Amino acid sequence: PSLSTRLNGALALSLSTRTFDNYFELKGMVFLCWDRPSPQEQKACINKTGAFNYDSKFRGATAKPLSYLQDDKELSKDGFLLNHARVLVGSGLETYEKGKSALQTWRHFGLDWAFVDPKTPIQSGVKFCVCLKEFLPWVVMPLEVVYVHETRKANKALASFGFGSGTLQGHLLAGEERFSIELDENNQVWYEILSLSKPAHFLSFIGYPYVKLRQKYFAHQSTNAVVQHSTASQQ
Structure with missing residues (x-):
């Protein structure tokens, strides 16, 4: 393993392996910061990263219902x-609008150990970083918004808002x-989190x-953050 360039305080760790009999090179980037990553350091990570790190045939897969993905043999075959x-957040249009606002301002990532820059626009094609505090350093992982979906029934109290993000090269996982x-x-x-992932x-x-345990822990804490925001100031 070799330590490569420092990006405005962010560390990039690369793994390079070569053999002479059957030459190959394996490289993976992990972006680290000793302190809470600044917007400049997150931008440096985004500038360094590449394209999506998972197959294009799975792009947008999380827009489908859970039952469909559970029956998708290609997903399990690909690992x-x-x-x-x-989770039930509450009831009524006011709660829904507050929940939508929570997602639009990244309140679901407003945790002590995980955050996204709240100024990040939720628009298809926007790249951003999820910053996680793991042990001593922060891990900075790049993603891109793949889709944004919103529906509203004019004559019924039915509405939904959601977006899906895909992992980019430099992320520890591959998926959406x-x-x-x-x-x-x-x-x-209802607040819902749906992801498909594998090690990258x-x-x-x-x-x-450990990663799977952290995913479940994040889901629990993220739900609490959305519930707290959605039910705030309600009588």
Whole structure:
């Protein structure tokens, strides 16, 4: 393993392996910061990263229902695992609108150990970083918004808002994740997280059981953040 360039305080760790009998080179980038990553350091990470690190045939897959993905043999054949959480936030249009606002301002990532720059616009094609505090350094992982979906029934109390983001080269995982908020026919508001992922770096291969536990922990804390924001100041 070799330590490569420092990007405005962010560290880029690359793995390079070569053999002479059957030459190959394996490279993976992990962006690290000792302190909370600044917007400039996040931008440096985005500038350094490349394209999506998962097959284009799975692009936008998380826009589909969970049941469809569970029956998709191609996903499991390609090594993807599903992670899903759906939690009742409350009821009524006001709660839905606050939940939508929470997603639009990245409140679902407003945690002590995980954040996204709240000024990041939720628009297809926008690249951004998820910053996670793991042990001593922060891990800075690049993604791109793949799609944004919003529906509203004019004559019914039905509405939904959600978006999906795909991992870019330099992310520890390969895959996609959707966050959505829905007001259903029973006037109930639901927050949902749906992701498909697999390891994309030797560190995540080694620690994948830990990664899966952290995904579940994030889902729990993210739900609490959305519920808190959605029910604030309600009588």
